[in-house]
Amino acid sequence: MLSIGLDIGSTTIKSAVLGEDGKLLYNSYERHFSQIPPRATAIINNIKDKFSLTDNDEVRFCVSGSAGMGFAEDAGFPFVQEVYATRTAVLRYMPDTDSVIELGGEDAKILFLTGEENGDKELEVRMNGSCAGGTGAFIDQMATLLGITPDEMELQAREYEKIYVIASRCGVFAKSDIQPLLNQGARIPDIAASIFYAVVNQTVAGLAQGRQIKGNVLYLGGPLTFHSQLRAAFDKTLGVKGLCPENSLCYVAMGAALAPQDKAMRLGDIITSIQERKSSGTYKSCEPLFDNEEEYKEFRERHMRDRVETADPKTAEGKVYIGIDAGSTTLKCAVIDEQGRLLTSVYMPNSGNPVPLVRNFLLDFYKEYPALTVAGSASTGYGEEIIKNAFSLDNGVVETVAHFYAAKRFRPEVDFILDIGGQDIKCFKIANGAIDNIFLNEACSSGCGSFLQTFAGALNYDIEEFAKLGLFAKAPVELGSRCTVFMNSSVKQAQKDGATLDNISAGLSMSVVKNALYKVIRATTKDASVSLGKHIVVQGGTFFNDAVLRAFEKEIGMNVVRPDIAGLMGAYGAALYAMERAPRQSTILNQSELEGFQHEVKAVTCKGCTNNCKLTVNTFITADGEKRKFIAGNRCDTPITGKKNSDDELNLYSYKLGLLESYKPVPGKMGRIGIPMGLNMYELLPFWYRLLTELGFEVITSPASNRSLYLKGQQTIPSDTVCYPAKLIHGHVQALIDMGVETIFYPCLTYNIDEGLGDNHYNCPVVAYYPEVIKANVRALSGIRYINDYFGIHRPKDFVKKFTSKMNGYFGNVFTVKQVGRAVRLAYEEYKGFLKNIRDTAKAYINAARKAGKHIIVLAGRPYHVDPEINHGIDKLICGLGAAVITEDSVSAEMEKFRVAVLNQWTYHSRLYAAAKYIADKPDMDLVQLVSFGCGVDAITTDETRSILESEGKIYTQIKIDEITNLGAVKIRMRSLFSAIGK
């Protein structure tokens, strides 16, 4: 009897037919475009024909796969979990395997088949958790972003020269890493290869969780079968030579076929069961977008009224102004006359490199309208700088300002603008004629235009068709507002529960709106005219989609203005901006200069400082042979000016870092003791250093954080969703072990020192207890004296006694209470002195900044945000924009305890609230909060800090940071802030 296994994954369906002896007789692999039942039926019929069977022939039959679970349940088929199926197949066909790495459409799995210690047969399996970056869908998504197919990506990657660091935790993150690279002109082969390495890192960091992948490694699943470069990246990272076996796509299906079955099934019954399968549930639905055609007509007519004034470029003459918006996925150009009327425009995908497209646009324009004189030009968007430099434009304008200029043309009284573009959501409030508050989307809040597009693509539709489907859907699916990966599975579930495509389309449009409202703006809809504004203008390409527009109006219960050039607003605004600023001949390249224009790109690593920025050097050569260089990817001016960061830079982050680095080891009779420089050590190093040094230890701190230090410890991270500062600790501990220290000191601290600013003085759970995680997961610690006891430095007297007894326990009774008491006293003094130093320096910086007329930014985070690997040089970036940067702990002591609306129980967070209060009445100060991704505590502090600042009329700015951070977005945010406060 034949055994048939069917593996229905998130994007593909695979089958395997085995003979009595377990030999593979037939297999198939195809995409199912969510049309699972017809595809499954076709496959069974195919097998029937292939083996000349009839409906009455009996087979053993079993289903597996993530989408197969619901399918099997509904049709009453036997089901086997896919990882388990993989293992069955591997044990049967490749019995010598030690570990398996299997990547699927939306899943990533690692199987350990032999014991870590002894090589005995065992089973330990890992599946990706709720964050599902680094999978096949992710690779597809990235390929789309690069404007190539996944196959082409493979070919491109072979030509790589260097690897950029790209986050693959999720598509949103990765996109925001790749986009700036594209805009800076990085080479596609380098990006393609970097994407594969990102997948490897995500898999290893997220799934290995403390186990080393070694021995005979097997690669299975689509991505690893199709991309030899991905396999190479795994080989290189893991230091193994993995094998991708024959039929590597069908192991799950083969495993399903091998699953023991009690009874055989008739082929005819299988087909009938598929067709007659009952859906087990109903999906959650919401109100339709439009009840009828009339409603839609009225809606259309209302929005047709918001049209831009235009003029015919053929008959126009005189001065014109050009605005160019090089956005994340699209390029927009607009030309206006002196009355601000739109003459001509383009809107096209930027295909990864906007420079040649702009050149063509300008050349065409010059040729077609020789009578017009360009009197001013401006660029905006992600590619603002490269375009400005390449074509010698007159101005660059931050995109928020550009959008505001454009919106004002449509509604002079506009007080709220929402822009949903391809990759990002921008919202800003306007008060007193200036931008007052800005919201930008961040990771874990996707739901932009490209999200809809990717979805439409996955279902084999183009975006416009797909959106139209939803307009009259009767029961749109309620999908909530989460990230793309979750959305995919929600849609799958809804489909399983009988949702039709039109209802899914409408549901997706609504989820985009809800995402913007509740995750980005964090508005409550009780009264949108209060929480948003009275005169709302919406724009960005995504709002061309009537379904999205309607969903937005329905959700907030108000009518809004959508200009007919919703997708062009950035460019149009930039042109208006150029007009306001440029009453003279423009510096823009002319036709002859453009004719011979060339653009070269080179990737280099900056050696200016420890940040090791990956730079892209663009060289623009004009017809007359003039060469101009444009460097991108830098955080400071060093690579451009060649100078080290100047001494007059007022950066307390740098100062604090330098101060911490000044604690050098002093040889002592107790030998070396290592301290991992992470988390609260950035606060308490002076304390522990002095204490241990006084007791005769030579205190060795782990080296400065960087990417390679992180990768050293990556394999031992047990939780992939913990914050990056915590993850870094693994690298620091490994570095100390590699340095050969015999003792590592990393105590647990439930409580911090009470600074009297809050109701309690806790550390957050991660800071408090991370030493336990290190102990439980870093195997290399065996043989090392690892001191991770619980100490209470908030009670100095008791601390002396407890510390003495603990240390005597480790080192034999060598310390007396008196001796320790003295050392502890000195340690507290050292710590106080350190804080005083920081606070005094802050005062000096504030005075200097005021003298120089500089704005002062309190870059507020936690002590460990001083680490450049954690803050990604944001401090330098802000200084580069002409402001002074100080820390939250440098001003918090200026405040007395005051009431906040939350339980104020963490020392570090009390400082944050105090700093917010401190700057509230200082016109030349603003606060920017750094938030590490995954910081649960900050869900509470961000809202509270915002309330404190806003109740005092200050703008709240939050920057979310993770392993990798898109500095382009940070820059936009900071520039918008400066433009809002009039700097």
Place this chain on the structure above:
Amino acid sequence: MKEIKTHVTSGIPFSKAMKKEYTILIPDMLRIHFTMLRDVFVSYGYKPELLTNTGPQVVNEGLKYVHNDTCYPALLVIGQMIDALNSGKYDLNKTAVMITQTGGGCRASNYIHLLRKALKKAGYENIPVISFNISGLEKDSSLPLTLPMLVKMIFALCYGDMLMLLKNQVEPYETEKGAADKAVNKWTKELSRQFKAGKCWSMKALERNMRSIVSDFAGIKVKITPKVRVGVVGEIYVKYAPLANNFLEDFLRSQDCEVNVPGIMNFICFKIDNRIEDINLYGGSAIKKFVCGKLLGIFYKIEKIMQSVLAEYPRFVPPATYRELKKMVKGIIGYGSKMGEGWLLTAEMVELIRSGYGNIVCAQPFGCLPNHIVGKGMIRKLRAIYPEANIVPIDYDSGATRVNQENRIKLMLAVGAEKLRDREQRTDKSESAKKEAEEATV
């Protein structure tokens, strides 16, 4: 002087006068336990209402009024309350809401503030918020608890633990479907009646009741077949509340498993004991330590009763006592790790593994900080000590889908089923070997 502006609102305190008139909305976490708790409130003249509303609108209200990165339990509890207030079922001038507050370094201590903020945003600023806590937080809004009332509540939780334990151990094997459920209903009614009558708060009464309960459950006809035994641990709300864990227990039962969800008493002991541990580790008041020790002593007595009563029926697996749990985790994680569920969560995993429930779902809200340490952070170490451990951490969150969660759980169950088969085969073999040996001697 500059005028001090503030965005802080104080909320309305819950006054004595409100007691009789106001309906108090209580979030549901453990149906059996909380039903009895509610009845204790009723017996003291309150008008409590256990919230049972579920559905997408609960999550939606939560998403709307609570920061979306906040833990899922806060989002759900607050969403559930606002949804209930929106329903029109309650007189908004005569309704209060109650929320528990644990205190401690976890962000859960902030739920009440998030609730107040959310109520304000939703336009329910005039609804009094009552804090239910034993940490002395929020003095103005705390419920006036009398000692007898507190004792009854503790007893209610003990009974709840016992009923839950027995239900879980009997239900999968009962020959008459619904028999265990019936017994649970019978006893929650009976105990509530006793609470109302003012009885049943002596240790003697407790022991008598416990004995009758166990004997009732022991009398239910069962057919013992080998089943995959699964333990559930996690962040307390997600561990217990079906609203948060997508009806995890029902799902596991539908997969033909026996489920073991450790009770809530240990959590209370843990919270009391933390004060003692703090003093042990960092120094502090000897009087406070003494008082806490006395209080713990009461719980130890109750535990002993539960264990001795269960010991009469060997087929029931008794829960470890708090002190046993504490011993189990020694050397794995320090007693100082007290935020959230702290070391107790790790201890519960050890207990489950040791008592034959090595297949474990570790449930946590996405981004739960303590769980990075005591849950996910300890799995590797537990596996090193107990290779038979088969633990799957599952994140719960408004965006996580059931399909994904169930798929991962199914993988854990497949491994569990295989282990069960192996064990059966081994016992079969050893039995047949024994038989052969016996035959040989004959």
